[in-house]
Amino acid sequence: MASISEFNKNFKRMMEEMAAQQAADALQVSLDLAALVKLRIQESGQDASGVPFATYTTPYEKVRSNRGRQIEHFDFLFTGEAWRSFTPQVTAQSLGVVEMEVAFRGKNRAKAEGQYKKRGNFVTPTDEEIANTVAAYAETRINRLKKGLEGL
Numbered sequence: 807m808a809s810i811s812e813f814n815k816n817f818k819r820m821m822e823e824m825a826a827q828q829a830a831d832a833l834q835v836s837l838d839l840a841a842l843v844k845l846r847i848q849e850s851g852q853d854a855s856g857v858p859f860a861t862y863t864t865p866y867e868k869v870r871s872n873r874g875r876q877i878e879h880f881d882f883l884f885t886g887e888a889w890r891s892f893t894p895q896v897t898a899q900s901l902g903v904v905e906m907e908v909a910f911r912g913k914n915r916a917k918a919e920g921q922y923k924k925r926g927n928f929v930t931p932t933d934e935e936i937a938n939t940v941a942a943y944a945e946t947r948i949n950r951l952k953k954g955l956e957g958l
Contacts, residue, residue, distance in 0.1 A: 851879025
């Protein structure tokens with residue numbers, strides 16, 4: 807059995823490791839949440855409330871159809887370039903807090919802003935997407951903590 811000083815030393819080391827991991831954890835959570843949002847939009851064309859987005863205009867439906875793209879619902883997917891640019895980025899970090907921005911990058915930011923004007927914030931996550939992501943994150947952190955406590 808470890809002495810109190812050994813326990814404190816190991817516990818401090820474990821907390822330092824968890825703090826060092828916080829930005830990577832926040833990035834993973836953001837990537838997971840962004841993936842769930844993309845999947846919902848691409849598969850169902852629905853907003854965070856479950857309401858279908860407005861359909862494509864008739865001329866744009868023709869363009870999409872001629873290119874073999876689905877026209878049943880809005881999916882913000884033509885070449886995939888815009889969704890590939892929808893990525894998280896750490897904007898600020900301090901002990902215990904990591905601020906992230908998940909946004910469209912580069913020239914796709916302007917495309918997304920046009921869609922925001924038409925459809926509102928179409929990349930808002932659902933409560934379920936948030937809950938599932940938080941649960942997975944919490945489980946990862948708890949397992950890491952349990953592993954660190956082994957042998958203390």
